[in-house]
Amino acid sequence: MSLVTGSTGGGTAVSKSRRADSAKLPAAGPPRRDRRRSLGRRNLHGWLFSTPFLVLFGVFMLFPIVATLWMSFTEFGVRNVRQPLSARFVGLDNYAKLFGDDTFRTALFNTAYFVIVGVPLTIALGLLVALLLNNGIDRARTFFRVGFYAPVVTSIVAVAVVWRFVLDPSDGLVAGLAxxxxxxxxxxxxSETWAMPSLILLAVWRNLGTVMVLFIAGLQAIPAEVREAARLDGAGGWQELRRITLPLLRPTMLYATVITTIGYLNVFEEPFVMTQGGPSDATLTVSLDMYRQGFNFFHMGYASAMAYVLFVVITGITALQLRLLKDNTR
Known part of the structure; x- marks a missing residue:
């Protein structure tokens, strides 16, 4: 009897202990179905809020990109008055015609010349100005920063007026100095020889402010402790620049190089406003040639093929530069 009672009492004690332990455990979360429903509701809200952007992106970006790709395989343009707009599939004929076009090869060479000369000059001067404004100039630093950045936000028409006055051989600034x-x-x-260097100088002046701002941000991100440690070790100004500043600025430098290269490969405004591609196509670029073929001669399919060749060139050069950035910042 006592044995039975003891066993019963022990079972009661164990059951009470289990109930106490279960009371201490946190309550179970909502069922999996409810969690899925809540997650789906949040996703739906996100898509709804994104719908205005997605619609605008699809209409004004994605659709033109796809349509341009399709047009590059067609003879799309104005044929005659009775049939003002027509498209005929021609396959790769537009691309084959491109590389046999002397005008396109001239535009490609001019664009490469613009990039090869303009990008290093812009990067070097932007770095020099950033170093001076970050360390060498204490007074009126904001004034100089605004002055160097002002051409970036200035209309190309206003810039063209100023530079035409500067370069005017009869009444301009150059004429006065001469x-x-x-x-x-x-x-x-x-001049066929000096027209492109003049446009490069204009482009460098316009884009110097963007590169300067990037380098100033990069310089200010360098820890002051690193500079102080280098100076305590006896490093001079040139050694600090070469061993500390430039290596730590490498990501900023390559990013500035990437965006400047992309901008100069697409150069259009400067030759369009200043020289219209002349004299004798000496300042004709790929973007300007594309504009002429599409909107002056209404060869939309041919111009679309030009656009995609330029797109492939830009993608390849950008991928190469980003690979260099990845390899050099490990």
Missing amino acids: AEAGTKAPDLLG
Whole structure:
């Protein structure tokens, strides 16, 4: 009897202990179905809030990109008055015609020349100005920063007016300096040799502010402790620049190089406003040639093929530069 009672009492004690332990455990979360429903509701809200952007992106970005790709395989353009707009599938004929087009090869060469000369010049001057404004100039630093960045946000029409006055061989600034020196000013924009360097100088002046801002941000991100440690170890100004500043600025430098290269490969405004591609196609770029073929001669399919060739070139060069960035910042 006592044995039975003891066993019963022990079972009661164990059951009470289990109930106490279960009371201490946290309550179970909502069922999996409810969690899925809550997650789906949040996703639906996110898609609803994103719908205005997705619609605008699809209409004004995605659709033109796909339509341009399709047009590059067609003879799309204006044929005659009775049939103002027509498209005929021609396969790869537009691309084959491109590489046999002397004008396109000239535009490709001019664009490469613009990039090869303009990008290093822009990067070097932007770095120099950033170093001076970050360390060398204490007074009126904000004034100089605004002054260097102002051309970036200035209309190309206003820029063209200023630079036409500067380069005018009869009444411009260059003419005045030449007269002071007792010589005649050259017609820089009318010269096949000097027209492109003049446009490169204009582009460097316009884009210097963007590169300067990037480098200033990179310089300010370098820890002051690193510089102080280098100075305590006896590093001079040149050694600090070469061993500390430039290596730590490498990601910023390559990012600035990437965006500047992409912008110069797409250069259009400067030759369009200043020289219209002349003289004798000396300043004709790929973007300007594309504009001419599409909107002057209405060869939309041919211009679309140009656009995709330029797209492939930009993608390849950008991928190469990003690979360099990845390899050099491990």
